Amino acid sequence: MHVPDDPYLYQEVLVSPMYLAGSNGAGDAGFAPVSHWPHHYLDEGPCQLVVTSPDQRIRIGWFGDDFELWKITAAAEAVSAPRWRATFNHVTPAEIVAGLTTALAHDYAEADAYEGSGRFLANPSYRWADAVQPLTDAGWRREAAERGTVEIVAPDGQAGVLIDNRLSGWDDETVTLWAGPPGWGTRAEAVFTARTPTHLIAATAAVMANSAPVIRERHQIDRRMEHLVTLTPVGRAADPQVPRAPTPLDVRRTAVVQAVHRAARAPRTAADLRVMAAQSRTAGAVQNRSSNFAPAAATPPISASAPRRSR
Secondary structure, three states, X not given: OOOOOOHHHHOEEEEEOHHXXXXXXXXXXXXXXXXXXXXXXXXXXXXXXXXXXXXXXXEEEEOOOOOEEEEEEEOOOOOOOOOEEEEEEOOXXXXXXXXXXXXXXXXXXXXXXXXXXXXXXXXXOOOHHHHHHHHHHOOOEEEOOOOOEEEEXXXXXXXXEEEEOOOOOOOOEEEEEEEOOOOXXXXXXXXXXXXXXXXXXXXXXXXXXXXXXXXXXXXXXXXXXXXXXXXXXXXXXXXXXXXXXXXHHXXXXXXXXXXXXXXXXXXXXXXXXXXXXXXXXXXXXXXXXXXXXOOOOOOOOOOOOOOOOOO
């Protein structure tokens, strides 16, 4: 049994699968893709922070103390009703929210500010499979479901997506991504209304299909979830038998080595060869003149135009 101030509870761990990691209580990961957008901090009401696109057509609301932690909408104009809405509950990892906000930031950057359009307002595809393509590509399988609905479930049975084709209203909630067993602190849910562009749902689903772990502190993992996830202490020495991912320093070192090797193998131009020949003759003359005064010939300097070849 660990007491509340036990350092063990605050140890950082890698949690896998990511969709069962829960929220870390902060929205940093979800807001990161739009960190350059205007931020509006609210002192009253359940919504504590609203991040908007510069023209305010896209709104990302953070409800820090609410069940629906995130509410994201897009509209044709700043003052018009939302075209679609996505909500993420208090258990959903912010990294999953980032799948949607990343796609929104990209769509907005590509939009024509003068036409008032943008892919984030596109009509959804008539094919439900397009929205969940990243999941089916990752091996998630279709399960038996009620008539008029489609359910795709992860191989471990702990996550899935439910598509309700029975509803017809534009504001109806038709797609629900879920993870974890039912319960207030265990079930993550992301819900999209009918007019949500298909590629935005797919971008969110793609993050759920990603097997990369996320970092949490031990106390942030619900005890009812501990038997469903793999926890690896951050900083633990890597198994020498398991190749690790290259660090940025590794990548830079490899690039430098490859560049040097390419330069050494590169064919010489006529000008390079003439310079090298002149250097060789000059070095030879120096060696002959100094042979009467020194026991050994001096080593010629290395020219920048003639890199040293490795043996």
